[in-house]
Amino acid sequence: MGRTYAAPMAPDLIADPETDPTATYAVDPALVRRLARRVVAAPRAEHHVSHTPMTGAPLASLPLSTREDVAVAVDAARAAQRAWSRTPMEVRERIMLRFHDLVLDRQVELLDVVQLESGKTRGQAFEEVADVALVARHYGRSAAAYLRPWRRAGLFPVLTQTTEHHHPRGVVGIVSPWNYPLSLAITDAIPAIMAGNAVVLRPDLQASLTALRVVQLLTEAGLPESVLQVVLGDGANVGQAVVDLADYVCFTGSTATGRSVAVSVAGRLAGYSLELGGKNAMYVADDADLDKAVAGAVRACFSSAGQLCISVERLIVHDSIADEFTTRFVEAVGAMTLGPALEFGTDMGSLVSQAQLDRVTAHVDDARAKGARVLTGGRARPDLGPFFHEPTVLTGVTAAMDVRDDETFGPVVSIYRVHSDDEAIRLANDTDYGLNASVWTRDVARGRRIGTAIAVGTVNVNEGYAAAWGSVAAPMGGMKQSGVGRRHGAEGILKYTESQNVTAQYLLPIAPSLGLSEEGYARVMTAALRTLKAVGRR
Known part of the structure; x- marks a missing residue:
């Protein structure tokens, strides 16, 4: 299909056949050649041609190592x-x-x-x-x-x-x-x-x-x-x-x-x-500000078309506000704008590949076939681009459906009702993954208590993912099957180092000395250890 790029665009980046009939790739080949010099590859290496998911047009040809x-x-x-x-x-x-x-x-x-x-x-x-x-x-x-x-x-x-x-x-x-x-x-x-x-x-x-x-x-x-x-x-x-x-x-x-x-x-x-992966949950408590929670859920579920390891795929909503939240959320999702444009203003873009589109479609089709209801979305949009899929909201999801426990990594979210915070915590923890969670409540202390009970590496209170992710002085990473180690903060740099202990001993050795026998040394050390504990030595 034709390209629908729009300003603003960087000078000398886009090669557009509308202005340059000789253009073959979506990115200026001269720029690509400059960048390709950074690749460690043989002079006559095989090349790979990538394509932009926005339109399917060839993007660039780069050497392979x-x-x-x-x-x-x-x-x-x-x-x-x-x-x-x-x-x-x-x-x-x-x-x-x-x-x-x-x-x-x-x-x-x-x-x-x-x-x-x-x-x-x-x-x-x-x-x-x-x-x-x-x-x-x-x-x-x-x-x-x-x-x-x-x-x-x-x-x-x-x-x-x-x-x-x-x-x-x-x-x-x-x-x-x-x-x-x-x-x-x-x-x-x-x-x-x-x-x-x-x-x-x-x-x-x-x-x-x-x-x-x-x-x-x-x-x-x-x-x-x-x-x-x-x-x-x-x-x-x-x-x-x-x-x-x-x-x-x-x-x-x-x-x-x-x-x-x-x-x-x-x-x-x-x-x-x-x-690694995630099956992240967002809990909307009974006292949540629904205006903020609905807008936050749209961002949390559909940013980057759901292709974000910390995006939300499970919406857990307190039963007392579930009807109102669901109605408003579905309306907001249905009003989202989709499209390929190099400008601000569009709510959601494309999936990255046919493989991602196939995975999203398979999850939705499997859920629908086994009894889930599609409240909005649920279909691909080839009229917008080769890999577009509508933001999709499901309800009635059960353990028999792939979407219940497998990471979709696409614009699909399932809604679950609970009657208490404890039930919400149990459901949020009912997964092999443990990457990110989101809690929405007017009582921030309550949100923090709930958050610390969810077995994930990051928890956002009254945000979907960006607050914890953007707090780069604090660690970010996953529990359970969501990873090992952390990025950001002290852990994010110290993991790239080998720690070393260099200790100098002065005056007396750590051994019998000054004429002490081994038995006498043991008595002196015992007394010293008791004294160090008594004075609060760590």
Whole structure:
């Protein structure tokens, strides 16, 4: 179908046949060639042609790496890391804060390419720009504090002096997905780089242009090119090579693939962090502000067409307000605007691929066939683009239906009624996943109590996902089958380091001395240990 791109657009980004009859790809090939130079690949490498989900038009042709290319990238990164680890923290900070400014200054171009690769709306693409700026600023200003040597209590006051150090691991391998092509390509790399590591990044092929552009901005900010290497290719070969060769692995994706990553790195005792799937719940309590809850639910369920690991797929509503909430929510969902446009104002964009559309369609069809009711939506919209699907609300969902427990990762949400907070907590916890939850109530203390009882890594009170996600000084990650480790905050940077305890002992050894026998030493130590407890020594 024809393209429906609209202003604002970045200069020299879009190649449009309406103005250039020779244009073949949706992105200017000259720009693609510049970005392709960052890919570690052979001079005559096989190329991959990506397509924009917004219209199905060819997007860009980029070279593919091989397992051998990954080895070259890791070796180059390891060589660069030795010099980078000696770079003063003040220099790293200046680079990261310049990068912060470049991301905001070049946001029009970044928004365009994020939309073209992911199909999401411009407003939802801006979430990624804001996220990258937040993370760059946070670690640009906090990394030194997180990483500085810490004095710790020694065995004996004064006599034993202990310092905790944090050293970079070496080469961090990052395997990032397609759904947040800007954020997830670079925000995990930022703390790794600030900690003195080099990075080998393998973005999903559907997210390659965005990843290459933001890596180029980081280089423009002053990062040595060799510190951040990019390889492109499929997960089974190129992604697996990154997992096999890096000193630490950061993976974001499905739970099934995450388990495979964990098995791969376990054999060589490498460290890893995984952010995986979710079946996230939003609870609307009986005292919730329904105006805010309805608007919040629309954002929480359908941002990025539901292709967000922390988006809501289960709406749990207190029975006393369920009828009113459902009526208003269904009306709001039915009024959402859909479409492919590179401008603000559209409520929901496209799914990213035929595979995602097939999964969404299968979940809806299975639920409908087994007795669920579709309150609104429920069908694909090929008139808008090849992978569009209407935002869909289901009720009457049972355990016999795939949509009840499996992650849909699309614009489908199911409504469940409960009669109490305790019942809501039990239902929210009735899943193998534990990534994100949302609680809506006028009583924030009540919301916090409910939130702490839900077994998830992040809880938002009176927000769907953005408040906890955007609070980058605090950890974010999953419990249960939703992952291992955390991003953001202290944990988000210290995971990329090896901790080291350096302790100096003064005057007396930790052994019999000054003529004491072993028995006498034991008596003295016993008395000392009792004294230390009595005076409150930790």
